[in-house]
Amino acid sequence: xxxxxxxxxxxxxxxxxxxxxxxxxxxxxxxxxxxxxxxxxxxxxxxxxxxxxxxxxxxxxxxxxxxxxxxxxxxxxxxxxxxxxxxxxxxxxxxxxxxxxxxxxxxxxxxxxxxxxxxxxxxxxxxxxxxxxxxxxxxxxxxxxxxxxxxxxxxxxxxxxxxxxxxxxxxxxxxxxxxxxxxxxxxxxxxxxxxxxxxxxxxxxxxxxxxxxxxxxxxxxxxxxxxxxxxxxxxxxxxxxxxxxxxxxxxxxxxxxxxxxxxxxxxxxxxxxxxxxxxxxxxxxxxxxxxxxxxxxxxxxxxxxxxxxxxxxxxxxxxxxxxxxxxxxxxxxxxxxxxxxxxxxxxxxxxxxxxxxxxxxxxxxxxxxxxxxxxxxxxxxxxxxxxxxxxxxxxxxxxxxxxxxxxxxxxxxxxxxxxxxxxxxxxxxxxxxxxxxxxxxxxxxxxxxxxxxxxxxxxxxxxxxxxxxxxxxxxxxxxxxxxxxxxxxxxxxxxxxxxxxxxxxxxxxxxxxxxxxxxxxxxxxxxxxxxxxxxxxxxxxxxx
Amino acid sequence: xxxxxxxxxxxxxxxxxxxxxxxxxxxxxxxxxxxxxxxxxxxxxxxxxxxxxxxxxxxxxxxxxxxxxxxxxxxxxxxxxxxxxxxxxxxxxxxxxxxxxxxxxxxxxxxxxxxxxxxxxxxxxxxxxxxxxxxxxxxxxxxxxxxxxxxxxxxxxxxxxxxxxxxxxxxxxxxxxxxxxxxxxxxxxxxxxxxxxxxxxxxxxxxxxxxxxxxxxxxxxxxxxxxxxxxxxxxxxxxxxxxxxxxxxxxxxxxxxxxxxxxxxxxxxxxxxxxxxxxxxxxxxxxxxxxxxxxxxxxxxxxxxxxxxxxxxxxxxxxxxxxxxxxxxxxxxxxxxxxxxxxx
Numbered sequence: 044x045x046x047x048x049x050x051x052x053x054x055x056x057x058x059x060x061x062x063x064x065x066x067x068x069x070x071x072x073x074x075x076x077x078x079x080x081x082x083x084x085x086x087x088x089x090x091x092x093x094x095x096x097x098x099x100x101x102x103x104x105x106x107x108x109x110x111x112x113x114x115x116x117x118x119x120x121x122x123x124x125x126x127x128x129x130x131x132x133x134x135x136x137x138x139x140x141x142x143x144x145x146x147x148x149x150x151x152x153x154x155x156x157x158x159x160x161x162x163x164x165x166x167x168x169x170x171x172x173x174x175x176x177x178x179x180x181x182x183x184x185x186x187x188x189x190x191x192x193x194x195x196x197x198x199x200x201x202x203x204x205x206x207x208x209x210x211x212x213x214x215x216x217x218x219x220x221x222x223x224x225x226x227x228x229x230x231x232x233x234x235x236x237x238x239x240x241x242x243x244x245x246x247x248x249x250x251x252x253x254x255x256x257x258x259x260x261x262x263x264x265x266x267x268x269x270x271x272x273x274x275x276x277x278x279x280x281x282x283x284x285x286x287x288x289x290x291x292x293x294x295x296x297x298x299x300x301x302x303x304x305x306x307x308x309x310x311x312x313x314x315x316x317x318x319x320x321x322x323x324x325x326x327x328x329x330x331x332x333x334x335x336x337x338x339x340x341x342x343x344x345x346x347x348x349x350x351x352x353x354x355x356x357x358x359x360x361x362x363x364x365x366x367x368x369x370x371x372x373x374x375x376x377x378x379x380x381x382x383x384x385x386x387x388x389x390x391x392x393x394x395x396x397x398x399x400x401x402x403x404x405x406x407x408x409x410x411x412x413x414x415x416x417x418x419x420x421x422x423x424x425x426x427x428x429x430x431x432x433x434x435x436x437x438x439x440x441x442x443x444x445x446x447x448x449x450x451x452x453x454x455x456x457x458x459x460x461x462x463x464x465x466x467x468x469x470x471x472x473x474x475x476x477x478x479x480x481x482x483x484x485x486x487x488x489x490x491x492x493x494x495x496x497x498x499x500x501x502x503x504x505x506x507x508x509x510x511x512x513x514x515x516x517x518x519x520x521x522x523x524x525x526x527x528x529x530x531x532x533x534x535x536x537x538x539x540x541x542x543x544x545x546x547x548x549x550x551x552x553x554x555x556x557x558x559x560x561x562x563x564x565x566x567x568x569x570x571x572x573x574x575x576x577x578x579x580x581x582x583x584x585x586x587x
Numbered sequence: 588x589x590x591x592x593x594x595x596x597x598x599x600x601x602x603x604x605x606x607x608x609x610x611x612x613x614x615x616x617x618x619x620x621x622x623x624x625x626x627x628x629x630x631x632x633x634x635x636x637x638x639x640x641x642x643x644x645x646x647x648x649x650x651x652x653x654x655x656x657x658x659x660x661x662x663x664x665x666x667x668x669x670x671x672x673x674x675x676x677x678x679x680x681x682x683x684x685x686x687x688x689x690x691x692x693x694x695x696x697x698x699x700x701x702x703x704x705x706x707x708x709x710x711x712x713x714x715x716x717x718x719x720x721x722x723x724x725x726x727x728x729x730x731x732x733x734x735x736x737x738x739x740x741x742x743x744x745x746x747x748x749x750x751x752x753x754x755x756x757x758x759x760x761x762x763x764x765x766x767x768x769x770x771x772x773x774x775x776x777x778x779x780x781x782x783x784x785x786x787x788x789x790x791x792x793x794x795x796x797x798x799x800x801x802x803x804x805x806x807x808x809x810x811x812x813x814x815x816x817x818x819x820x821x822x823x824x825x826x827x828x829x830x831x832x833x834x835x836x837x838x839x840x841x842x843x844x845x846x847x848x849x850x851x852x853x854x855x856x857x858x859x860x861x862x863x864x865x866x867x868x869x870x871x872x873x874x875x876x877x878x879x880x881x882x883x884x885x886x887x888x889x890x891x892x893x894x895x896x897x898x899x900x901x902x903x904x905x906x907x908x909x910x911x912x913x914x915x916x917x918x919x920x921x922x923x924x925x926x927x928x929x930x931x
Contacts, residue, residue: 067816110691149736153692156732180779181733184637212817220809224802234798236638238805239812246816367705374708375760468778 054084056248057188057268062091063247065136066163068187068240072178076171077142080192088138088167096137096164098130100155102146110154131158138165144182145172152179159185187240189272212246213256219245222259222303226266226311231275241269259303263310271314278312353398368398409445409462409503410435410585413491415511415551416452417482424551425450428510429473430578435585436466445503447494448473451487453480454521458490462498481523484515485531488539488566495544506545508585509568512552513559529558536566549573549581604815606647607829608822609640610808611799617882618792618902619648620833622770624840625881628791628874630749630771632734632782632906635796641774642689642732649687649728651830652837656680657726662718663765664725674765686727688720688769690745692736699741700748700756701763716763721754724769734773735782742782745771746789791874793906795919840884847880848890856930857896863925866907875903897926 061068071088073081089097100109111129131139131154139155141147147155147168159166166186168178177183223241242257244265249257353365355372373396380391414428432446446469448460460472488509495505515528519535539546546568550559555572563570573580609616618631633641658665658676665672667680690699701719708714720729731737731745748754754767773790775782787793799805815822854876861871876891878899883891905918 149733150692153733153736157689157691180637214817215810215813217806217810220806220813221802223809224805228802228805234636234638235640235805235808238809242809242813243816246813370705371703371708374703374705375714377708465778465781467781471778 051083053268054190054192055087056264057190058084058087058091059251060244060247060265060268061088061138061165061188062095063250064243065138065165066159067243068165068247069159070139070166070168070186071188071190072144072168072170072183072186074170074189074191077169078192081169084190084192085140085167088140092138092165096134098134098137098139100130100139100141102141102143104130106154109151110158129158131155131162131164134164135162136164138167140167140169142169142171144168144170144178145176147178147182149179149181152181156181156185184234184236187244187269191272212250215242215246215257216303218303219257219259219262219307222307223262223266223270225304226278226308227270229276229278229308230270230273230311230315232270232273233275237269237273241265244269259306262303263307266307266311267314271311274311274315277315278308353400355395356397356399365398365400369396372396372398407445407503409447409495409498409505411462411491411494411498411505411507412446412448412585413487413507413509413511414448414450415482415484415487415509416450417480422479424510427578427581431581431585432460432469432473433466434578434582436464436469445498449487449490449494451483451490454483454517456483456486456490458494462494462503481517482511482515482528483517483519483521484511484513484528484562485519485535486517486521487511488532488535489519492535492539492542492544496542499544504545506547507539507568508581509546509548510551510581511548511559511562512550512556513548513562514552514556515558532562533565536562539566539568543567547571547584549584603650604643604647605823605826605830606644606651607833608811608815608826609644609647610811611801611804612640612644612796614902615641615644615794615796617898618794619644619772620837620840620885621792621878621881621899621902622772623648623652623837624844624884625877626768626770628877628881630746630773630790630792632787632790632793633772633774633796634777634793635774636776636798639796639798641796642730645728645730645772645774646687649685651834652685653834654682654684655726657683663722664727665766666726686724688724688727688729690720690729690731690737692733694720694741696741696744699744700754702758703761714760716756716761718765719754721748721767721769722765725765725767727769728772729769730772731774733775733779735775735777735779739783739786742786746786750789787906788868788870790906792878792902794902795905836885839887840881843887843889844881844884846889847883849876849880850890853879853891853893853896856893859929860896860900860922860925861904863929864904864908864922866904868907871904871907875899878903893930897930900926 057071061071071084073084075081107127107129109130111127111132141155155166158164166182168182168186170178172178183189220242223238223245227238227241241262242265245257245261248261248264249255252258252261254261353368369392370390373390373392376393376396377391380393412428412432414425416425428448432448435444435446445462445464446460447458447462448469450457450459460469463469491507491509495507498505513532514525515532516525517523518527519531546563546566548559548563548566548568548570550556550570550572551574552559552572553574559572560570562568571584573584606616615633618633622628622631633645635641655664656667657680658667658672658674659679659681661672661674661676663672663674664683664686665674665676697719699720701722702717704715704717729745729749734742748767749769749771752766752768754763754765756763771790773782799808811822814825857872857875857879861875875896879895880891882895882898883889886895888895901919901922904922908918908921
């Protein structure tokens with residue numbers, strides 16, 4: 044349904060709708076890295092926003108420049124406080140473009156979100172995150188459109204034209220509102236914001252067409268653009284949830300007298316992203332996306348480079364000057380120093396005034412439980428691991444520790460609990476645990492290592508807690524066979540050693556297994572024999 | 588500034604959403620009303636998903652309240668009635684809307700508590716305190732979205748000030764103390780990181796909001812937003828009467844609350860309930876009684892009854908229960924079960 048022309052036309056339509064109502068629609072999240080496709084979209088947007096401020100948001104913009112504050116250079120030069128307007132205020136009613144949006148921190152996102160509310164600009168998030176990173180949910184939530192510009196190649200000449208003058212708008216037909224609501228519900232779109240986005244996009248579409256009242260067609264367009272990318276299920280999956288007066292969405296649309304519901308739902312359904320047939324997969328995708336935002340923010344915000352204040356000291360080397368604090372320290376003495384007649388210049392600084400920034404250096408740990416969920420004892424083992432996770436999270440607030448849980452069994456590895464500090468979240472995700480099947484030990488080790496390395500890149504201190512008997516029988520490529528599997532596991536273990544990751548292997552077999560202790564040795568891990576591995580004991584070890 | 592050639596008006600910015608036009612979310616609205624009637628309650632924590640209207644409701648309540656009189660020229664929102672202003676107020680009185688201060692994530696301690704005024708210090712060599720967000724929130728609301736992501740030491744500080752109603756600054760050679768009485772409203776999604784239990788315990792009330800599921804409610808939300816989008820002024824006018832009613836309710840309850848009698852057996856009931864659910868510490872009991880008293884004042888009654896305790900208990904206690912790893916029952920259910928047992 045969405046060929047190149049459609050994709051391109053959609054981009055133009057989104058740009059025009061957004062230009063109509065930047066404050067109401069919020070903006071666009073553009074997936075995928077930079078390229079001709081996103082450039083084309085940006086140029087369409089720039090055209091649609093012609094005459095209004097369009098600004099780029101540099102990733103490393105400082106707080107004062109973003110939100111406004113004291114212009115220090117100008118203040119020093121003039122000897123009085125010079126306030127500067129922040130970027131967010133400058134772009135009022137216009138368009139703000141953020142590249143590498145997946146790297147925006149939670150704090151920054153909060154400011155931008157507040158700015159959107161105060162200044163009503165539209166935000167374009169160029170999301171280059173891919174699978175394991177996403178922009179903060181506090182921003183993506185506020186954007187009506189989600190665009191994957193795969194199809195947008197050459198711009199085929201569709202250009203945002205001049206908009207007609209606004210017409211006073213009449214009340215929206217109750218049937219149209221109901222159609223939007225039904226479509227959102229049948230597509231599994233949660234929350235009220237998407238409903239309002241759809242409504243506003245429809246209103247903007249009506250305005251573009253010079254209509255005073257939202258037509259069914261406007262609502263259909265809006266549903267296609269706003270609701271379809273948010274869908275978590277196929278509409279036909281839950282026909283029983285239809286209110287009794289509704290028509291069955293499965294029925295072929297009748298030639299005549301289509302209800303607004305049919306039209307809106309059909310439009311959205313036709314634009315559903317591929318692969319949504321798998322209901323569960325769709326849900327997980329959404330879940331993952333939502334969680335990435337939250338968890339990602341937390342991972343990023345408090346480490347590296349976050350100042351928590353300043354202390355006296357000379358800048359240089361690793362120490363960075365805290366300018367404002369330095370001036371503050373010097374300020375009370377200015378009159379006195381001037382009177383004393385020492386030195387030249389507007390501000391007289393002394394060595395003892397110098398302040399340097401103090402960075403937060405909390406060691407945040409991530410404990411990765413990699414649990415062998417194969418064989419018959421899998422369920423009990425997973426249950427104990429789950430208990431240990433929860434015990435660890437009980438105290439996670441104080442220790443700023445995060446926990447993740449991987450299980451490997453059958454042919455693959457599953458990340459049951461992405462790194463989190465939240466007990467609530469852990470409870471929900473670990474509610475039912477799968478178990479049984481063969482032991483793909485190598486895959487399990489590799490997955491644990493990748494997770495550990497990713498968290499280390501984000502400034503965490505990861506450590507791996509492996510619960511297994513060390514007896515692999517599924518090779519890295521998923522084929523059964525003990526010899527290959529053991530070899531692969533050994534190789535994976537050596538990669539952990541090479542990555543210099545801290546690891547601990549808990550042998551959970553009834554008797555100590557030579558395979559397990561050898562494996563521990565290969566990955567440079569401590570070895571511990573702990574049959575049945577009760578939750579409290581694992582927790583004690585993990586907490587130590 | 589507004590781009591009318593494109594048919595764009597930044598209409599969402601100018602007008603808030605009227606409090607009475609908020610669909611559903613009764614518990615949240617009730618908790619906010621309690622906080623407006625009884626500021627000593629010590630803050631409201633709102634748990635819930637994004638986009639459920641948490642900040643809209645808090646903002647709406649603030650803008651519903653009548654403008655307040657302050658001493659002109661005073662940056663600390665001094666009340667003309669009461670102790671004389673010592674912040675350079677000129678003795679005249681001005682009216683200002685009840686402040687609603689949004690505390691951004693990543694705000695520094697300086698910006699929150701206030702700091703040395705660099706300009707004055709540099710130019711005049713004068714040591715002067717530049718008030719921070721706490722001073723701006725005095726006699727109003729301080730709203731912190733995603734409070735669970737805020738640095739712990741800042742949450743500590745905020746709760747301290749909110750409990751003591753005073754901001755004490757001892758730094759950079761400054762020694763300042765000023766009144767900072769505000770209703771603290773925090774919001775956050777526990778799935779994205781939880782608040783330390785010690786901090787949570789210091790919030791007077793907590794509510795859980797969910798996105799409305801009922802079809803009628805969802806359609807009604809759209810209908811009202813549609814109406815506001817089309818004609819913000821008309822919409823505000825339409826709801827003004829309902830908002831005025833709520834305002835009178837708050838004013839009457841404020842006047843009445845100190846007269847509400849609390850019988851001894853109700854005090855005993857409250858203590859027993861706290862014990863039963865395992866909400867230890869005095870804070871829970873105090874919050875429960877205060878919230879219940881505010882509710883009975885809002886109901887126009889002169890004596891605190893069990894029904895008010897019942898209505899207030901989930902809000903006042905659910906965030907204070909000790910978490911039991913083995914028991915996954917929600918806090919609200921545990922409280923309701925305990926009330927069922929105690930007061931069948």
